[in-house]
Amino acid sequence: MVQFTLPAHSRIAKGRDWPAPAGAKRPKTFSIYRFDPDSGDNPRMDRFTLDLDDCGPMVLDALIKIKNEIDPTLTFRRSCREGICGSCSMNIDGLNTLACLKPIEEVKGEVKIHPLPHLPVVKDLVPDLTHLYAQYQSVEPWMKTDTPAPPGKERPQSPEERERLDGLWECVLCFSCSASCPSYWWSGSRYLGPAILLQAARWVFDSRDEAKPERLDALDDPFKLFRCHTIFNCTNTCPKGLDPAKAIADLKREVFKRAE
């Protein structure tokens, strides 16, 4: 059965409180999920109060400031700080997003930050993405062809054929969508989830790819693809403004058309 309550060791305790720096003009409190697997302690929420006059505009700026100046043990993934690498995905103010694209000003009151929900936590804001990466590998996200490329040239694609990939190629694999999807929460071991299905669509609808039959074969399943119940959390949460729900609907129709 589905688990609706947290196991005893996952219940969140109250953590440490770091007060605002002296003379702070625009104090803002960040309540951050902390978990250290080596300590044996339950997770806790630590509260850090910063002066926004002395901090960059994005939530990631605040996290980096806290790590640099207050608590160097705070652990999170980040790299490009401009929404391209997809590393800093986390749950901010109840919505999965990229910390680097989320302005602090958009959050009213305390900024509550948790790791992406329903994934095993490695430490603090770092979830274990092993299964998601393995599912990504399982859809074989690379071009598969029997026809060789024209000698010395790239494979041709018309502007219209290329346009079909708009809204698919921009995904940065931050997994905000998959971690927001109740269907993925309940059946993630078998359901591929919105991020992976959007990537599958990116290859299914690529005019240059010649492996569509086997790609659709691999999706023709009550769990892998059809566990999507059009909840639309994926589309609501995507920090890149993409529409995984539509990509999934297109895949379902594509599988259906084979029998039409």
Add this chain to the structure above:
Amino acid sequence: MALKMQSPLGRARGRGAAKSGIAHHWFMERLTAVALVPLMLWFVAAVIANFGASHAEISAFFGQPWNAALMIMTILFGLYHGISGLMIVLGDYIHGPAKHLTLALAVPALAVLAGIYLIVCVLILALGG
């Protein structure tokens, strides 16, 4: 807990795709949903029109072929649609293989029984029983 040394890719691939014609069921869910819109409107209207009617009047109502036909369609489409939904809910929330198999067999079996029973009732009324 048993030690898990299977590779992540092996676990992600699992048993592969069932290729069990799920797209057909997916389409039928939508088809029955659309068909149930006018059928339910007719059904609600029929209930209102026959509210407080006697057994003989109900029998006469279903004696009209179209009324009996629409009632049987409402039963078939309603049960098909309801059971499809329930099967999805089972898939979502009941993960133990034994529990899931038991319910996945029992639910459609009960639906078939209910469907046949209800259709026989409509026919008996229609034929003046």
